[in-house]
Amino acid sequence: MTRSAMILDKAAGGPGGVPATAPAGAAGNRSRPGRKWPAKQMLAVAGILGFLLTWELIPRLGLVEARFLPPASDVLAALAVDLQLTAFWAAVAETLVAWFFGLAAAVALAVAAGFVVGSSQFLRRFTHSTVEFLRPIPSVALIPLAVLLFGVKIQSSLMLIIYASFWQIFIQVLYGVADVDNVAMQTARSYGLGTAARVRHVVFPTALPYLMTGVRLAASVALILAITAELIIGSPGLGREIALAQSGGAISGMYALILATGLIGVLINLVMRFIERKTLAWHSSIRSEVVV
Amino acid sequence: MRIIKGILYALALPTLLVLLWWASTLGTKSFFVPTPGTLVATFAETWLGDRMRTDVMPSILRLFVGVSAAIIIGIVAGLLIGSVKWLRALTEPVLEFFRAVPPPVLVPVLMLLMGISDAMKVVVIISGCIWPVLLNTIEGVRAIDGVLSDSAHTYGISGWARVRYLVLPSAGPQILAGVRQCLSIGLILMVISEMFASSSGLGFTIVQFQRSFAVPEMWSGIVILGLIGVAMSFIFQFTERRILRWYHGLREVENAA
Numbered sequence: 001m002t003r004s005a006m007i008l009d010k011a012a013g014g015p016g017g018v019p020a021t022a023p024a025g026a027a028g029n030r031s032r033p034g035r036k037w038p039a040k041q042m043l044a045v046a047g048i049l050g051f052l053l054t055w056e057l058i059p060r061l062g063l064v065e066a067r068f069l070p071p072a073s074d075v076l077a078a079l080a081v082d083l084q085l086t087a088f089w090a091a092v093a094e095t096l097v098a099w100f101f102g103l104a105a106a107v108a109l110a111v112a113a114g115f116v117v118g119s120s121q122f123l124r125r126f127t128h129s130t131v132e133f134l135r136p137i138p139s140v141a142l143i144p145l146a147v148l149l150f151g152v153k154i155q156s157s158l159m160l161i162i163y164a165s166f167w168q169i170f171i172q173v174l175y176g177v178a179d180v181d182n183v184a185m186q187t188a189r190s191y192g193l194g195t196a197a198r199v200r201h202v203v204f205p206t207a208l209p210y211l212m213t214g215v216r217l218a219a220s221v222a223l224i225l226a227i228t229a230e231l232i233i234g235s236p237g238l239g240r241e242i243a244l245a246q247s248g249g250a251i252s253g254m255y256a257l258i259l260a261t262g263l264i265g266v267l268i269n270l271v272m273r274f275i276e277r278k279t280l281a282w283h284s285s286i287r288s289e290v291v292v
Numbered sequence: 293m294r295i296i297k298g299i300l301y302a303l304a305l306p307t308l309l310v311l312l313w314w315a316s317t318l319g320t321k322s323f324f325v326p327t328p329g330t331l332v333a334t335f336a337e338t339w340l341g342d343r344m345r346t347d348v349m350p351s352i353l354r355l356f357v358g359v360s361a362a363i364i365i366g367i368v369a370g371l372l373i374g375s376v377k378w379l380r381a382l383t384e385p386v387l388e389f390f391r392a393v394p395p396p397v398l399v400p401v402l403m404l405l406m407g408i409s410d411a412m413k414v415v416v417i418i419s420g421c422i423w424p425v426l427l428n429t430i431e432g433v434r435a436i437d438g439v440l441s442d443s444a445h446t447y448g449i450s451g452w453a454r455v456r457y458l459v460l461p462s463a464g465p466q467i468l469a470g471v472r473q474c475l476s477i478g479l480i481l482m483v484i485s486e487m488f489a490s491s492s493g494l495g496f497t498i499v500q501f502q503r504s505f506a507v508p509e510m511w512s513g514i515v516i517l518g519l520i521g522v523a524m525s526f527i528f529q530f531t532e533r534r535i536l537r538w539y540h541g542l543r544e545v546e547n548a549a
Binding site for chain 2: 046048126132133134135142144145227232246254255257263264
C-alpha cells in the first residue's frame with residue numbers, strides 16, 4: 001500500500017496526494033443497489049450538449065453581445081472552416097513541434113541530472129537549496145530574456161518550455177531514484193550486479209512510474225508555455241494566430257482557435273495517459289488509477 | 293554541529309554560483325549579463341522606491357484576490373460536484389476540456405468581454421487557477437474511503453458535520469496538491485495578463501525594460517518575480533505542514549513500518 005500510495009501521491013502532483021487510507025477502487029461501487037443512474041456516457045454527452053446549448057443561448061438571448069461572444073454554432077462553423085485551411089494546420093504543426101522538442105529536451109536533461117543527483121546523498125543535500133530556489137521561479141519571468149536573446153524565433157519558445165518542464169520531471173526523478181528499496185539494492189549487490197546493471201534493473205524500474213508522472217505533468221505545462229510564448233512573444237504557432245485574430249476582430253475565428261488549443265490539450269492528456277498505461281502495465285498503481 | 297552542517301550545505305552551492313558569476317563577469321562589459329554588484333544596486337534602486345507602491349503591490353494584491361477566490365470557489369464547487377454522482381458524470385467532460393485549455397489564451401477572451409481593468413485581470417487569474425483545485429477536490433471527495441463513509445453514516449453524522457469531519461480531512465491532501473498547482477499558475481497569469489494588456493504592474497514594467505534595452509533593470513525584474521515565487525512556495529509549504537500535520541505523521545509511521 002505504501003508504495004502505491006506514494007505513486008498516487010506523486011500523481012496528484014503535489015505534497016500530499018491521496019490519503020493512504022483511500023484506495024481509489026473503493027469509491028467506484030458506492031452506489032446503493034436498486035438505484036440505477038443512466039449510463040455514464042449518456043450523461044457525459046448530455047453535459048457537452050448542455051454546455052454548447054447554454055453557450056448558444058447566451059448571445060442569442062442578448063445576455064452578452066454576439067460580437068464579444070459569438071454563439072457556439074458560429075464558432076464551430078469557423079472551426080470547421082479552419083480545419084480545411086493549410087495555414088491552420090501549419091500553425092498547429094509549429095506549436096506541436098515546439099512542444100515536442102521542448103519536452104524531449106527537458107526529459108533528456110532532467111533524467112540525466114536526476115539520476116546523477118538522486119543517486120548520491122551528498123549531491124542531493126548539496127543542490128537542495130538551489131533547486132528549491134530555482135524551481136518556483138515562474139518561467140514567464142524569462143520571457144523578456146528569451147526575447148532579448150532569440151527574438152521571435154522558435155528558440156524563445158523552446159527556452160521557456162524547457163525551463164518549465166525541466167523542474168517538473170527533475171523533481172519526480174529525484175523522488176523516484178531516492179525511493180529505491182534497500183533490500184532490492186542489497187540483493188542486487190550480493191548477486192554481484194555492477195553499477196550499470198543496478199541502474200538498469202533496480203533504479204530504473206523504481207523511478208519509471210515517477211518519471212512517467214513527471215512527463216505527463218510536464219506535457220501539459222509545455223503546451224501552456226508553447227501557447228504563451230506564441231501569444232506574448234509572437235513566435236509562430238496557434239498562440240500568435242489567436243493574438244492576430246483578436247486584434248484583427250475575427251472574433252469567431254479567435255474562439256475557434258481557442259477551442260482548437262483545448263482539443264489539442266485534451267488529446268495530449270489522452271496520449272500521455274495511454275503511454276503511461278502501456279509503459280507501466282506491470283505496475284500496481286495502474287490498477288487503482290487515480291485521475292489527476 | 294548538525295545545524296552548522298545544514299547551513300553549510302544550504303549555502304555552499306549558491307555561494308559558489310555567485311562567485312562563479314562574479315568571476316566570469318569580472319573585467320568584461322557584457323551587454324546581456326550584469327555583474328552581481330550592478331544587479332543588487334539596480335534592484336534596490338528600481339524596486340524599493342516608488343515602484344513598490346505603484347506596480348508591485350497592486351500586482352500582488354490582484355494575485356492574492358484571484359487565487360483566494362479560485363481556491364474558495366474551487367473547493368465549494370468541488371465538494372458539490374464530487375458528492376453528487378450524476379452531476380459528476382454530467383460535468384466531467386466539459387471540466388476536463390476547460391482544464392486542458394491553456395489558461396493564457398483566456399487573456400484575449402476576457403479582454404474582449406470585460407475590457408482592460410483590474411477586474412479583468414483578477415478574473416483571468418480565477419479562471420485559470422480554479423481547474424486544478426476544482427478537479428482535485430472532486431477527485432478527493434470521490435475517493436473517500438467507503439468504510440469511513442459508511443461508519444459516519446451509521447453514527448448519523450450528516451450535513452455540515454460530515455463535510456467538516458469526514459469529507460474535508462480525507463480530501464485534504466489532494467485539495468492541497470491542487471492548491472499548489474493553482475499558486476504557480478496564478479503567478480504566471482498575473483504576469484501574462486499585465487504583459488498583454490496593461491499600463492502598470494510587474495509584467496508590464498519588465499517588458500517595458502526589455503523593450504527599452506534596460507538590461508540590468510530587466511534582470512532585476514526577473515529576480516523579483518523569482519522572489520515572489522519562492523515566497524509563495526514557502527508560505528504554501530508552511531501552511532500545508534500545519535493543515536496536514538496528521539497526514540504527514542501517518543505517512544511517516546507507514547513508511548517506517
